[in-house]
Amino acid sequence: MATTITMPQLGETVTEGTVAQWLKSVGDSVDKYEDFVEVSTDKVNAGVPSPVTGTIREFLVKEGETVATGTPIAVIDEVGAATLAAPAASTAPAAATAAAPAGPAPQAAQSSPAASSPNGSPAPAAAAVSELELEGALRGASPAVRRLAREHRIDIRAIKGSGSNGRVTADDVLAAARTGAPAPATPAAAAAIPPGTRTSTYAQPIPGTTVPLVQARKIIAERMVESKHTAPHAWSMVQIDVTNVWKWRAREKERFERETGFKLTLLPFFIRAVVESLAAFPLMNARFVPASAGGQPSIYVSDEVNIGIAIGLPANLVVPVVRGADKLSIKGLAIKGGDLIDKARKNKLGVDDLAGGTFTVNNNGANGSWASAPIINGGQAGIVTMETVVKTVVVRDDDSLAIRSIMNCCLSLDHRVVDGYVASGFLAELKRRLEAMGPQGDL
Amino acid sequence: MAVVSSTNSTVMNNVEAVRATLYEAMKNDERTVILGEDVGARGNVFLITKDFIGEFGERRVIDTPIAEASIVGIAVGMAMEGLRPIAEIQFADFIYPSFNQIVGEAAKIRYRSNGEYTCPLVIRTPYGGGVRGALSHSVSIEALFYHVPGLKIVAPSFPDDVKGLLNAAIDDPDPVLFLEHKKTYRLIKGEVPRGHYTIPLGKANVRKAGTQLTVVSYGLYLHWALEAAERLAEEGLSVEVIDLRSIRPMDKTAILNSVEKTRKLLIIHEDNKFGGIGAEISAMVAEEALFSLDSPIRRLCGPDVPSMGYAMPLEEEFMSSPAEMADAMRAMVKF
Numbered sequence: 100m101a102t103t104i105t106m107p108q109l110g111e112t113v114t115e116g117t118v119a120q121w122l123k124s125v126g127d128s129v130d131k132y133e134d135f136v137e138v139s140t141d142k143v144n145a146g147v148p149s150p151v152t153g154t155i156r157e158f159l160v161k162e163g164e165t166v167a168t169g170t171p172i173a174v175i176d177e178v179g180a181a182t183l184a185a186p187a188a189s190t191a192p193a194a195a196t197a198a199a200p201a202g203p204a205p206q207a208a209q210s211s212p213a214a215s216s217p218n219g220s221p222a223p224a225a226a227a228v229s230e231l232e233l234e235g236a237l238r239g240a241s242p243a244v245r246r247l248a249r250e251h252r253i254d255i256r257a258i259k260g261s262g263s264n265g266r267v268t269a270d271d272v273l274a275a276a277r278t279g280a281p282a283p284a285t286p287a288a289a290a291a292i293p294p295g296t297r298t299s300t301y302a303q304p305i306p307g308t309t310v311p312l313v314q315a316r317k318i319i320a321e322r323m324v325e326s327k328h329t330a331p332h333a334w335s336m337v338q339i340d341v342t343n344v345w346k347w348r349a350r351e352k353e354r355f356e357r358e359t360g361f362k363l364t365l366l367p368f369f370i371r372a373v374v375e376s377l378a379a380f381p382l383m384n385a386r387f388v389p390a391s392a393g394g395q396p397s398i399y400v401s402d403e404v405n406i407g408i409a410i411g412l413p414a415n416l417v418v419p420v421v422r423g424a425d426k427l428s429i430k431g432l433a434i435k436g437g438d439l440i441d442k443a444r445k446n447k448l449g450v451d452d453l454a455g456g457t458f459t460v461n462n463n464g465a466n467g468s469w470a471s472a473p474i475i476n477g478g479q480a481g482i483v484t485m486e487t488v489v490k491t492v493v494v495r496d497d498d499s500l501a502i503r504s505i506m507n508c509c510l511s512l513d514h515r516v517v518d519g520y521v522a523s524g525f526l527a528e529l530k531r532r533l534e535a536m537g538p539q540g541d542l
Numbered sequence: 543m544a545v546v547s548s549t550n551s552t553v554m555n556n557v558e559a560v561r562a563t564l565y566e567a568m569k570n571d572e573r574t575v576i577l578g579e580d581v582g583a584r585g586n587v588f589l590i591t592k593d594f595i596g597e598f599g600e601r602r603v604i605d606t607p608i609a610e611a612s613i614v615g616i617a618v619g620m621a622m623e624g625l626r627p628i629a630e631i632q633f634a635d636f637i638y639p640s641f642n643q644i645v646g647e648a649a650k651i652r653y654r655s656n657g658e659y660t661c662p663l664v665i666r667t668p669y670g671g672g673v674r675g676a677l678s679h680s681v682s683i684e685a686l687f688y689h690v691p692g693l694k695i696v697a698p699s700f701p702d703d704v705k706g707l708l709n710a711a712i713d714d715p716d717p718v719l720f721l722e723h724k725k726t727y728r729l730i731k732g733e734v735p736r737g738h739y740t741i742p743l744g745k746a747n748v749r750k751a752g753t754q755l756t757v758v759s760y761g762l763y764l765h766w767a768l769e770a771a772e773r774l775a776e777e778g779l780s781v782e783v784i785d786l787r788s789i790r791p792m793d794k795t796a797i798l799n800s801v802e803k804t805r806k807l808l809i810i811h812e813d814n815k816f817g818g819i820g821a822e823i824s825a826m827v828a829e830e831a832l833f834s835l836d837s838p839i840r841r842l843c844g845p846d847v848p849s850m851g852y853a854m855p856l857e858e859e860f861m862s863s864p865a866e867m868a869d870a871m872r873a874m875v876k877f
Contacts, residue, residue, distance in 0.1 A: 243836040269836040
């Protein structure tokens with residue numbers, strides 16, 4: 100793959116740079132992070148490291164020539180990006196005792212992190228240099244670009260920027276994430292240190308490291324094991340035709356967002372149908388109460404309908420609760436749900452927002468999931484999922500064909516509380532109610 | 543006068559909307575009292591209260607001396623004792639003598655009396671430039687007051703918002719500073735629904751939806767920002783324009799939702815830049831949504847000079863134009 104290198108911006112107010120000297124010739128190989136050109140501006144003279152490992156194909160600017168930042172200055176034919184990190188780490192110890200790998204010119208070796216280590220313990224130096232250089236490459240990257248690059252594990256140095264002066268924009272990162280651009284090379288240091296002695300975080304895990312559990316993660320782990328061990332899970336799925344409710348949503352969406360500031364998703368419609376179905380099947384809104392000392396086990400049928408909404412976050416899973424969901428209209432559910440989702444994303448949920456759930460809804464379809472087998476939230480009889488909405492050709496009762504929007508809906512149930520008879524009745528009710536919604540009406 | 547456009551609404555300009563709303567308030571609630579300089583016999587310098595004194599009498603439409611501290615001070619007392627005073631400061635440039643009455647008294651009554659008294663007072667005042675008003679007829683004063691808890695500040699730009707927000711201000715149990723941009727008085731026309739309605743204080747309005755840049759503005763500049771955004775739309779660039787409407791309380795949710803979508807924020811206001819409304823919005827977005835930002839926040843505001851000049855070139859130098867706004871928007875979209 101050919102990578103075009105542009106004149107870097109060597110300072111916030113610098114708008115142009117002069118190619119003082121090419122440190123390589125056309126046809127030379129160049130390592131990632133290796134300086135291949137010296138650039139001078141009215142403020143600094145600096146070596147510019149190659150963002151990739153490869154072979155110099157072409158210089159686009161002559162020595163002594165001054166060009167605007169962002170102007171292409173060279174083309175490098177890149178060798179496989181994925182193999183970069185490992186060779187760098189594994190050749191490092193060898194470099195101390197044997198000759199450096201073929202290729203790098205003397206002055207290049209000065210700045211090549213792996214080859215420059217003088218004493219056979221290259222890891223800390225290598226990490227420091229590469230992070231420093233990474234920071235250099237990130238300079239000018241906006242907070243949104245940095246965040247998105249982290250979230251999607253995109254190496255922004257490998258992206259061609261479409262912004263002013265070749266700046267990588269947030270949209271560039273998202274486009275790269277869709278097309279599968281190179282991930283950042285794992286720091287060479289990570290591989291050189293024995294596994295388990297280095298730690299990273301759940302949101303940004305690094306291979307070969309240990310992720311200590313934060314309190315929330317510990318609780319999730321414990322609750323999941325407890326629920327899966329104590330509540331015998333059974334599973335069922337229905338297909339629901341959401342064509343009409345989808346149309347209804349589309350009709351109301353813009354006005355709703357304008358009036359309330361919240362997005363109108365399918366979720367509040369679904370929760371409304373769930374709540375109505377729970378009213379028809381109260382055993383689904385119940386919990387199994389184990390025998391206390393000397394007593395008998397029982398089932399408590401709740402008189403409140405509090406719907407938990409499972410929300411996945413990068414480092415966490417939270418289930419805020421819409422209390423009194425049976426007393427809210429679709430509009431009310433959309434506002435309350437939107438508010439809870441906002442709070443969850445901003446990490447602002449309070450204890451009250453999380454307590455008292457009697458049944459849980461998991462909107463699982465956003466990323467295209469077609470079916471899933473969720474684990475029941477402890478102390479509830481069931482959890483139901485919304486899977487991805489797919490346009491499908493269906494055969495209707497009169498044998499005609501139609502294109503309809505179909506959503507799978509999966510239910511995990513606590514078999515101590517309900518049997519298939521009740522569960523399938525509940526699912527059938529949910530299907531019937533959701534299919535009866537729309538294509539118009541009052542929210 | 544107003545043209546009847548449909549059975550449910552009337553086309554009005556901003557000054558007619560103020561007049562119609564005040565008239566209905568006087569008609570519907572005997573507690574409503576209007577006081578200020580020239581509001582009676584003269585019927586206000588923009589003729590907003592023309593003939594009111596004849597219909598409602600001089601006990602409810604009160605001509606005051608040129609004494610702004612007294613206008614607000616008397617109104618505070620009326621409000622505390624159960625009336626619904628609507629005090630007028632003839633031009634915002636003259637509001638300074640009443641600063642103590644507004645900030646030191648009106649805004650603090652509820653707190654000071656431990657909730658025993660409230661101060662349901664509306665202070666209306668025309669503000670803003672573009673009318674060659676120079677030193678004493680063109681100032682923007684919102685930033686002097688928005689620091690003060692207990693005071694609400696509203697600055698509508700369209701006639702329908704003028705009516706809905708003025709009604710809400712009159713209904714509100716606490717003091718509201720109601721800012722009317724005088725250049726928009728006759729310039730801006732629009733449909734105004736019939737009958738009594740309110741628009742909640744503290745709610746912004748997305749006047750134009752877009753995806754690549756969020757622009758927050760209010761007052762005269764809101765209209766120019768919309769004009770600039772339309773120019774960019776013709777170039778294929780998509781700008782979202784939020785009409786702030788209420789300066790305090792500020793609609794954080796609307797701004798943050800928009801910025802999270804567009805990732806870029808430009809604040810445009812006529813008031814001086816330093817310590818202006820844009821500073822607060824910038825700080826709020828930097829605190830709440832830094833990691834959504836794909837470019838530095840920008841403010842296009844009045845320069846830090848004491849006043850607009852009277853000479854046309856000096857006034858133009860002070861004020862931004864739709865073309866300047868379009869340039870700023872374009873640069874940010876393309877950043």
